[in-house]
Amino acid sequence: MQRSDRGNGVNRTHTTRFVKRWTRRENLPITTETAHFTILSVTTVDVSGSFVPPLVYHLTESVIFLLSLSPSLSSDWILDYVRYSNVTLIMDVNALRGLIHTDRLRSSSRIFEYYLLVLFDVKFSIIICEHYSRKTASFCFALHFVDECEAWQNHLVPVSSASKMYFPLNTSEKSESIYYFNEIEMPWQLDEWKIEVTAPTSTTEIWARLLENEYEVSKWNIEFWHIE
Amino acid sequence: MNNKHNRRCGWLQGSFEFFSSQLSISQKFPPAHIDTGGIYLVKDANSWHRIRVDDIDGINDEFECFFIDRGQRKIMRKNQLFFCPSAFLTLPPQAVCFSIAGLEEYSDHPYASASLDKYFSDHANKQIVVRSFNAQCQMENIPAEFFEIVDGKSIDCADAILIAITESTPKPAFKENVPTTPRVSHVSDNGIVYFQLDHRSLQYVNESTQLLYDCMQLLTNYDFSSADAVLVYDDVEKRLFRAKITDVLPSNKNYFTCLYIDYGYIRSVPSSRIYNLKMTSVALYTYPNQAVPARLKELTEFDDFTIDRLRGILCGRAKIVAKPIDCHRSIATVEVFKREYPSGHMVSINDWIRMEAELRK
Numbered sequence: 001m002q003r004s005d006r007g008n009g010v011n012r013t014h015t016t017r018f019v020k021r022w023t024r025r026e027n028l029p030i031t032t033e034t035a036h037f038t039i040l041s042v043t044t045v046d047v048s049g050s051f052v053p054p055l056v057y058h059l060t061e062s063v064i065f066l067l068s069l070s071p072s073l074s075s076d077w078i079l080d081y082v083r084y085s086n087v088t089l090i091m092d093v094n095a096l097r098g099l100i101h102t103d104r105l106r107s108s109s110r111i112f113e114y115y116l117l118v119l120f121d122v123k124f125s126i127i128i129c130e131h132y133s134r135k136t137a138s139f140c141f142a143l144h145f146v147d148e149c150e151a152w153q154n155h156l157v158p159v160s161s162a163s164k165m166y167f168p169l170n171t172s173e174k175s176e177s178i179y180y181f182n183e184i185e186m187p188w189q190l191d192e193w194k195i196e197v198t199a200p201t202s203t204t205e206i207w208a209r210l211l212e213n214e215y216e217v218s219k220w221n222i223e224f225w226h227i228e
Numbered sequence: 229m230n231n232k233h234n235r236r237c238g239w240l241q242g243s244f245e246f247f248s249s250q251l252s253i254s255q256k257f258p259p260a261h262i263d264t265g266g267i268y269l270v271k272d273a274n275s276w277h278r279i280r281v282d283d284i285d286g287i288n289d290e291f292e293c294f295f296i297d298r299g300q301r302k303i304m305r306k307n308q309l310f311f312c313p314s315a316f317l318t319l320p321p322q323a324v325c326f327s328i329a330g331l332e333e334y335s336d337h338p339y340a341s342a343s344l345d346k347y348f349s350d351h352a353n354k355q356i357v358v359r360s361f362n363a364q365c366q367m368e369n370i371p372a373e374f375f376e377i378v379d380g381k382s383i384d385c386a387d388a389i390l391i392a393i394t395e396s397t398p399k400p401a402f403k404e405n406v407p408t409t410p411r412v413s414h415v416s417d418n419g420i421v422y423f424q425l426d427h428r429s430l431q432y433v434n435e436s437t438q439l440l441y442d443c444m445q446l447l448t449n450y451d452f453s454s455a456d457a458v459l460v461y462d463d464v465e466k467r468l469f470r471a472k473i474t475d476v477l478p479s480n481k482n483y484f485t486c487l488y489i490d491y492g493y494i495r496s497v498p499s500s501r502i503y504n505l506k507m508t509s510v511a512l513y514t515y516p517n518q519a520v521p522a523r524l525k526e527l528t529e530f531d532d533f534t535i536d537r538l539r540g541i542l543c544g545r546a547k548i549v550a551k552p553i554d555c556h557r558s559i560a561t562v563e564v565f566k567r568e569y570p571s572g573h574m575v576s577i578n579d580w581i582r583m584e585a586e587l588r589k
Contacts, residue, residue, distance in 0.1 A: 181296075184320040192357040192375075198323060199299035200344035203331040203389070204369050207299020207323045208358075 184210070259311045262291065267317060269310040272302070278312060278321075279304070296321035326358055327369040330386050333511045334393060336435065338428045343392040347385075351376060356385070399516040400425040402552035402560045410550050412542040413519055414492035419530035420559065421542065422492025422519040423550060430518045433490055437468040440508060444468070447503040457513060459503040460486050462495065470505060470512065471497070490518040522560045524578050525553050534585055541566065541577055549574070 187193055187210065199207035259268060262281055270279050270293060282301070283292035293304045334340045348356075358372040374385035402408070402425070410423040424430050440447065440459065450458045452473070460471045469488045477483035483496045506513045524538075542548060546566065554561040564577040 181317070182320045184322060184324060186324070186370075188360075192359055194355060194357050195324075195326075197348040197356060199295075199301075200348045201299070201301075201341060202335045203337070203340055203344065204327040204335040205299075206326045206328060206344070206374075208326060208356075209297070209322050210324060 186210075258307065259309060262306065262309060267296070267312050268293075269312045269316075270304055270308050271310075272304075272308075278316065279309075281309070295323070297323055299323035299325065325369045326374075327371045328386055328389065329361065329371045329373050331390060332371075333509055334390075336432060337393060337397075337511060338432045339397045340393050343396045344389065346396075347389055347392050351385075354378070357382070394514055397429075397516060398426070400429065400518060400520050402520065402522065402550070402555050402562060404552050404555040407549050407551045409547065410520075412546065412548065413490075415535060415538045415542060416492065416494065416521075417530075417535060419524065419527060419535065419538070420492070420521045421524060421538070421562075421564075422521055423562075424490070424518055425520055426518060429515070430490065433470065433512065433515060433518055436509065436512050437470065440512075441468045448507050449500065450502045450504045452499075452502075457489060457505050458486070459505045459508060460488070460495075460497045461501040461503070462488075462497070463501070464495075468503075469493075470517075471502075473502070488519070492519040492521065520560070522550070522552075522562045524581070525561050525563045526578055527581060529585070531585075533588070534581060537581060537584065538577075541580075548577070 194211040195208040196211055197206060197208045201207065259266075262268070262284065264281055264284055266281050268279055268281065269276055271277075272295075277295050278297055279293040280296050281291050282294050285291070285303075289306050290303050291306065291309065293302050293309075294300075295302070355377040357375050357377060358370075359375065360370050360372045374389075375382040376385050376388075377383075402423075408425060410425045411427070412421055413424050414422040416422070437459070441461075444461070447459065450456075458471055458473060459468050461468055470490055471486040471488045473484045474487050474494070475485040477485060477496050482499050484499060484502060485494060486497045486502070487494050527534075530538075542564065549565045550562045551565065552560050552562050565574045566577055567573070568575045
């Protein structure tokens, strides 16, 4: 994955052009009743934000795509993408909203803003474009991520052998440092949370650690980092 | 819940030995490539922390790092970053972000950060608890009430924090014989010069009023019941100013004479353009006036020519040095200097204006 030395490496000009291209299309309604969906065309944006011609695969089974998104794109845009590309998600719309909220929750980490995993059911085939080999690393990374992330596995159907054939894991190309964390589980069932304020930045940004019950365990974990 | 607990404990038991061995490896093998968004280890204050690289300054080889378990941000150098073993990526980031309910409008307050830092370090030994308003809140910063537990009783922290912020916000004033480099916003017709001493505060006030301008239709008109600070919309500059009503225009009862408290301008404003500041923003309402009036030393007589000369020399982007002479009166007395080029000498504006006036006589 190529990144610039400074910033997140997203080429906003290309991204904007990409958004405009989609928003010009006819407004197609989201089908909420269907459990599965059909992709008429698939467009991917790589990490650097440049526009890549449609990638469509000779697959009739479920497959996972990594949709790389610019941090500047809002969740509304994601919904628009789904709407205009005539894609119905396997997950229902509420699940998608939950997914986006999760993404929002993690927006402080900015990691989930770079990538959003979307599960598609592909029932349409066209030619694999010339960028296929370059995109392989990204797709491989997606698969690798799914293998490791327990939370996502609950939402995703097993990756078929056919899709693995098309997107083989290639550990030499995947990033060694970018990682997608599970969220800390908040004790919503409790009225009060004991905290330790660690970084009071402003009145709307008070960073703290939870000290209660099960969360104490997490704290101990952290304390290990203090031991040489 | 128990399963999760056990799972974490299981991870915990095996992690320590692994930790030691992996950490020594990471020390020997710094990451070959550093990505924005990547997770690494850093050693800071004799402790190891997990950080996320948020920005890379390729020119200076510096990295803006976010401590995912503490919420701090620091600039680190490349040789301080180490590879993070995958075993230490299973624990979710432990830092949780809260917002203090009721104090949201102080988020950009320039002195809030220092006040919060001091408050929470002073209360480091006290038990702090938070109460969130919404169950399963989906917001990035969870709005919550902060309480300090003292003798089993909960004391709301917001009031104490608000007092700390207000008390730590300095009222701009000259300090006797301490030269400053202020900006002059206005010279009044009677020769009072209005200085702006705190550039950061002025920027905050301007940005805050600009935000209010963007939602001006929501502002409430002032009811003229008290002599409070108000917001006025200036038709000439097309923006909002904080002001105080000083008089009613004798010729037209619908117009009021207003002193712009951050600039020193005195202008007539129609009542329809005067808004209630207290109801709009308590943070702005309580923020100190930014225009500091002062007299110029040994200048007592001001004709139109002198006032125009002073405005021409001092106002705008002129770089001046003000040396306060007498700060004990309600309006301070200052001597103003300006560097003249090409000689580079500092020239007293007070002497300059006085000599010009004498020559005119």
